Amino acid sequence: MISRELKAASSKPVILSILSKGDSYGYQILQDILELSGGKWEWSEAMLYPVLHRLNSEGLIQSRWEVQENGRKRKYYGLTNTGREALVTEQAQWMNVHNVLIQLWNPNSKLSME
Amino acid sequence: MAFDLDTEVNKWAKKLAKYPSIEPGYVEEMTSHLLDKIDGLKDSGYSEEEAFHKASELLLDDIEEVAKEFRSPRSKRLRNKPDWNENSALLQLLPNYLKIALRNLRRNPAYSFINIFGLSIAIACCVLVLLFILQEFSYDKYHENTEDVYRVVKTRETSDGEYYSARSQVPLGPGIEEAFPEVEQSVRFWRSFQPVLGYENNFFNESKLYFTDPEVFDLFTFEFLRGNPASALALPGTIVVTESMADKYFGNANPIGETLKYSGYPEGELELTVTAVIEDLPVNTHLDFDFLVSMHDITTERENWGSHKPIWLYVNLTPNTLIAQLEDKLTEFDNQRSGNDPDSPFKNITHLEPISSVHLYSEFEGGFKPGGTISYVYIFSSLALFILLIGCVNFVNLATARGMTRTREVGVRKVIGAQQSQLVNQFLGESILLSTIAGIIGVFFAKVLLPFFNELGGLHINFGDLMRPTAILALIGLLATIGVAAGAYPSLFMARFKPVSVLKTKIQSGNKGAFLRKSLVVLQFSISVVLIISTLVMHKQLTFVQQKNLGFNKDHLFVVPYTPNEEEFITRMESRSDILGVTISKRVPVNDINYDSRGFRIPGQDVIKRFQNYPADEHFLPTYEMNLVAGRNFNPDIAQDSANFIINEQAAIELGWSTPSEAVGEILSWNESNPYGTIIGVVEDFHTTSLYEEVDPLVLSYPAGDFWKTFITLRISSADISTTLSEIEEVWKNTTPEGAFYNFFIDESLIQMHERDTKLQSLFSFLSLMAILISSLGLFGLTSFLIVKMQKAIGIHKILGASHLQVINLISKNFLALVGIGFAIAIPVAWIGATKWLEKFAYKINPGLTEIGLAALVILGSMVINIGIQTYKASVANPVKSLRSE
Structure with missing residues (x-):
């Protein structure tokens, strides 16, 4: 299980990353996350939609309604250019965090408490 | 009803829409999400209905959460609680409401006035009535023992119907106290008849003087200003006075230990020592007295079980006494002591009334003052x-x-x-x-x-x-x-x-x-x-009622007490031109004082009739301007007239004569074996009590001696009444130095009755x-x-x-x-x-x-x-x- 704080913090890069693979909608995004995390990330709707709306209002993503063949409407989200730039920044930041942690957790780490 | 997905989804969407932070667009999006979720669940083998319930359950559980999260990116003011949880909408809107309300009041002053003024008057009336009711219900609730104190009252059946009476015999109180353990204490109040009290040379006619038992202060709660409740009436010859009476007799001086001279019935003459002063009684009590005299020295009728006096009897019962049972026992006790015939079809029944209900609920005649209803x-x-x-x-x-x-x-x-x-x-x-x-x-x-x-x-x-x-x-x-x-x-x-x-x-x-x-x-x-x-x-x-023909002329009839110097007073009155008539009588009309009814019969007949007994002199009929419809008036020169009668029309009818003139010359007898008399006249019916009651049959008599003489009625001329009145009072006081003066007008007492x-x-x-x-x-x-x-x-x-x-x-x-x-x-x-x-x-x-x-x-x-x-x-x-x- 992933903690709530971590989920919240990672929501922005995760969503941006998923959308960088192509436009998607709420339900699908949740499904993707569930699959990628091997069932360990249980994002609730309550977490997802507000973030989507925030990213939308920040101009990182944009939404559009699409009518399905069965007549049902679905709201799709896609990255904007700003969104793509933001994703690059996010990637850099998260890789940085990742590297620090990897080094720290390496038993041969040069860092010691001496 | 079959499950319809669209309906259910619509319902669900409506629920969601209730949250102010979720805009319609969001609702649509969430609905679409729900449908996707249902599809997903259906793929894993759920039926449509199951899928809906499962999906909506998952989502709805979260709705509050969703709504909260939706709110945070939108709301500018981040507070701890979302708006819809705050309950303070009313508080926030209150200033606005108030403003609008006042503005409306001002904009329509006429409506506002009618509304507020009308309602204020209505509320004022309600408040007044509320106060009245609160007071009526507060009667006698303030006594410490109020729950255990009862008044002993009786109903008596006669051939004429049922009589309710609060009167009792002198020995009844001590008798039941001794006979029944439930009766802890008993207190009698014996109303003194026409008492006169004097201190030094000032004499006053009092009306509210009672002989009572010393336990009175255990049963009832009074505020003592001077003296001690435990000993106040413990000794014979002691008297307790109220504050205003202390002022009346003693002014500012300390009344404790002073002596008041009493004369009246019972007991005649007594010297009474003031032992305590109590506050005047509050409004909310049915008790009403100015003086309480120790019952210790009552010698009158101590063992007379047959005579009911104006004695109100109160008892203090042990807590949780069964009232109905005690009433039965008291009834039996009283009947046995009074020697009532147990086989008589007419029952005498004793009842107990809680004192707090005497004021509003009692139907029993007599008592301190007229109660409320x-x-x-x-x-x-x-x-x-x-x-x-x-x-x-x-x-x-x-x-x-x-x-x-x-x-x-x-x-x-x-x-x-x-x-x-x-x-x-x-x-x-x-x-x-x-x-x-x-x-x-x-x-x-x-x-x-x-x-x-x-x-x-x-x-x-x-x-x-x-x-x-x-x-x-x-x-x-x-x-x-x-x-x-x-x-x-x-x-x-x-x-x-x-x-x-x-x-x-x-x-x-x-x-x-x-x-x-x-x-x-x-x-x-x-x-x-x-x-x-x-x-x-x-x-x-x-x-x-006030204008009804009473059978006499009620105007300008002035009543003063009888004076033993009768001849001098009457001569001086009769010599005045402003006095049109003077008469002495035991009773005066439209008044209950001295009410007396006696048994009469026609000799040779078994039937006994109860008539009012009305002793009066020969000036009574002319002074009151009553009409003789047959026969003649009393004549002091005819010695036999002291045994003769004048009856009213009603009595003539009751005795069986069809016209008044038939009655004249007939013989009538007192039931109590007294001498016979002749009916010498028949007077037109006149009212003797209130108009609630019909005119009773009545017998006027003119006995020899002074025992019956109580009132002097003067008919005065209408010119300069106040001078006439003050001069009458002066003459009366001169002729009666030791007497107490009082006066009233007959028409006023008629008004008082109603x-x-x-x-x-x-x-x-x-x-x-x-x-x-x-x-x-x-x-x-x-x-x-x-x-x-x-x-x-x-x-x-x-x-x-x-x-x-x-x-x-x-x-x-x-x-x-x-x-x-x-x-x-x-x-x-x-x-x-x-x-x-x-x-x-x-x-x-x-x-x-x-x-x-x-x-x-x-x-x-x-x-x-x-x-x-x-x-x-x-x-x-x-x-x-x-x-x-x-």
Whole structure:
């Protein structure tokens, strides 16, 4: 299980990353996350939609309604250019965090408490 | 019902839409999400219904959460609680509500005045009645032992019916105290007959002096100013006086240890030492005395079980005594001691009355002072309720009517997002605000009106009683009830306006709520009519009582006490030109003092008749201007006349003579083996007691000796009465140095006899007047509103050639029908009420068409004036103006 704080913090890069693979909608995004995390990330709707709306209002993503063949409407989200730039920044930041942690957790780490 | 996914999903979406942070677009998105989720679940093998429930459960569980999260990115002010959880919407809106409410009050000063003023008057009346009721119910509850103290009273059956009496024999109290362990203590109050008290050389005729047992201070709670309750009456020859009597006899000096000279019945002459001074009795007790004398030295009739004296007996019972059982035992005990025939068909029954119910519920004759009656409490409570109802009806009518002018406000509020419940709250709040303002003014009015109310009703209500917790609670409850009762309908009515129609200035159909309004107006009319008719009937009856031919001329008859220097006093009186007649008698008419009834029979017949015994001298008939219908008056020169009788017509009838002249010359005998006498005359019936009772058969006698002489009645001329009175008093005091002077007018004592009813009538009239005032105020408000609404119609009528009269007719027509219905309802109700009230009078008026006619006149008159003026104004207005304005 992933903690709530971590989920919240990672929501922005995760969503941006998923959308960088192509436009998607709420339900699908949740499904993707569930699959990628091997069932360990249980994002609730309550977490997802507000973030989507925030990213939308920040101009990182944009939404559009699409009518399905069965007549049902679905709201799709896609990255904007700003969104793509933001994703690059996010990637850099998260890789940085990742590297620090990897080094720290390496038993041969040069860092010691001496 | 089969499961329909679309319906269920719609329902679900509606639930979601309730949260203000979730916009319609979001709802749509979430719905689409739900459907995706359902599809997903269906793929994993769930049925459609199961899938829906599972998906919506998952989502709905979260809705609150979702809504909260949605809110955070949108809301500028981040607070701990989302808006919909805050409950403070009312608090935030309150200043606005208040502003709008006050603005509305100011914008429609006439309506506001009618509403607030009418309601204030209604509340003032209610407060006054509330105080009255609180006082009536507080009687004798303040004694420490009040729950265990009972009054012993008796019912006695005779061939004439049942008698209720609070009197008892001298030995009854100590007797039952000894015989029954349940009776812890007993206290007798023996009313002294015509006591005279003297201190040094000042003598006063007292009326409220009682011989009583020393335990009186254990049973009842009195405030001692001087002296000790435990020892105050423990010794013979002791007396306790009230504060005001201490002032009367001793001024500022300390009365303890001083001696008062007593003379009267029982006991004759006594010297009494003052041992204690108590505060004057409070209003809310049925006890009433100025002096208490120790019963210790009573020697009179100590073992006489046969004679019932004016003794009121009270007992203190052990807690949890079974009253009904004790009553049976007391009945048996009393009958056995009194030697009553156990096989007699007429029963004598002893009852126990809790002292706290004596004032309101007792039917037993005699006692300290006339009690209240629970029916007065009911009558005034219903009157107060009626008045309140009328006030509330005004409120409802005016508020719904005025609501029409506030449609835009409602529309705008709704468009901005006010919910119906918020609007209801707003308008309810306004009406509670109004009722609170009215309440404050009403309490103020009550305070101002209180002295007048007390004076009118002969009451002693204290405004301070309103400050007691029960009264404050009752008042707050009353105001809240008025606010809610009066505001409920108008606020629901207004909150239901549809924003689209009201904002498009579509004219609201005036028929909305019209039925209710009409019914309420009918109700008001009915109540007013009932009150007017009742007032008129009461007034007529009481005037009738005061003007009824009593069988004698009641005017200018002045009564003073008998003086032993009879000859000197009478000679000096008779020599005066302003004294038209002087007579000595044992009783005076229209008065219960010395009431005495005796058995009489015609010799040779077994039948014994009970007649009033009325000893008087030969001047009695001429002085009172009574008419002899047969025979002659007493003559002092005929020695035999001291045994002879004059009877009244009623007695002649009872004795079986068809005409009065047949009775003259017949022999009559006292039942108690006294000498026979001849009936020498028959006098026209005259009233001896109140008009509640029929004229009793009566026998006038003129016994030798002075034992019966009690009153001297003088008929005085009407010129310069006050000089005559003061001179009579001077002469009396000169001839009777050791006597106590008192005086009264016969006609005044007649008025006093019916005082309670007169007072009741004044109070009733006052409250009715208030009710009528409030309802005409309301009617005024309502017509003016309706006329404003009908202005266009009136304009069109006028353009088409209608005259003023036709226009007035057009408008009044509606109201006339309502008045008619109101009358139809009111007349039977008033009739039943009036008949019931009149039942207790033996001589009464027949209420008839006059009263109904007068009531109709009052109602129609006020309505015609009211509608007439306003309609006239509307009809003379230029129709162009009303038609052009939009």
